[in-house]
Amino acid sequence: MAEIMRRLSIPVNVGGVWVGGENPIAIQSMTNTDTADVGGTVSQVEALAQAGSELVRITVNTREAARAVPDIVHRLRDRHITAPIIGDFHYNGHILLNEYPECAESLDKYRINPGNVGMGRQHDDNFRSIIEIALEHEKPVRIGVNWGSLDQSLVTRLMDENAHSRDPKDSREVIMEAMVLSALESAEMAKSYGMADDRIILSAKVSGVQDLIDVYRELAARSSYALHVGLTEAGMGRRGIVASSAALSVLLQEGIGDTIRVSLTPAPGGDRTEEVRTCQDVLQSLAIRSFSPRVTACPGCGRTTSTVFQEMANDIQTYLNSQMPAWKQLYPGVEKLRIAVMGCVVNGPGESKHADIGISLPGTGEDPKAPVYVDGRLMRTLKGPTIVDDFISILDEYLETRFG
Secondary structure (H helix, E strand, O other): OOOOOOOOOOOEEEOOEEEOOOOOOEEEEEOOOOOOOHHHHHHHHHHHHHHOOOEEEEEOOOHHHHHHHHHHHHHHHHOOOOOOEEEEEOOOHHHHHHHOHHHHHHOOEEEEOHHHOOOHHHHHHHHHHHHHHHHHOOOOEEEEEEHHHOOHHHHHHHHHHHHOOOOOOOHHHHHHHHHHHHHHHHHHHHHHOOOOHHHEEEEEEOOOHHHHHHHHHHHHHHOOOEEEEOOOOOEEHHHHHHHHHHHHHHHHHOOOOOEEOOOEEOOOOOOOOHHHHHHHHHHHHOOOOOOOOEEEEOOOOHHHOOOHHHHHHHHHHHHHHHHHHHHHHHOOOHHHOEEEEEOOOOOHHHHHHHOOEEEEOOOOOOOOOEEEEEOOEEEEEEOOOOHHHHHHHHHHHHHHHHHO
């Protein structure tokens, strides 16, 4: 299988995590707690980090939030949570970073939205203030453009130029160009104030799949900065997961993207870590990174009217999820394990042979036996009511033999 050729961007060190270049594509997430709630924010960052988020962003929007940041970071480090903490600033970042130097020092990176730092001369002064604070504390920055808060003076300028053009573009093309220019011109401005290329990450967030693909292709073609990629306001549940996966997969397949985020709207009281697991699934599905053993299971058909294989597939996945924290320590490389749980004789033996370890359960009307294949060879045939427990025992033995 051909490897995906990565766009080699300029590597950036974010609190000890290297982003860009030949480094692994990093997973990022963001809290939705009130940052002034120190306990709640620490708990959510810890949950996100334990789920696999390698960088975590928090909102810093008020003086109370800025005051809370050093305590949040201190508590996280006391709990051995090492994920870099990124401050998300809009409108008043220049004020908060100036007033609360301990906040500026505690954060590992600042996110700046060039559409939300002021207008005209005030825009340049406020932007420069944040960059100078970042330089003082030796912090990298992400210049994060979002089409929901795009610099309107830039949009107006481009719209005027387009209106007088001999070959005018449609409004969508102008907005996409404004996104790219906002990011690139802001990066050049940051560099004019002393920020080095290897301290800058760019992003240009939109909520449409094709729009995201187009804007990042342009950014990748016109710069060598590290890129943070994600569909903003992707939506809830299945729709958000599908839209984000579609957009990320196209760009990642083209080698574009150094950090990624899936921005899901959680259900009320829902699990924020779902966006982290979705990122992992996207990267693992593309064979870019591995995070947990992959279970191949058939969807079922008229040959599998029994629910035994469905229940077994679920039991095995649940068992894997519960054991992975320990297995990562005990069995290096276990995340690349391939397991097959199949429901009948049609594809069951073949899929089991392709997997590292697999079982083919009897379909409707088939002989009630379940052959187990290990490394492509038939190892044992299971029967009776303890098939699931017996298979898990074989799996445990295999892990100890191969990875122990």
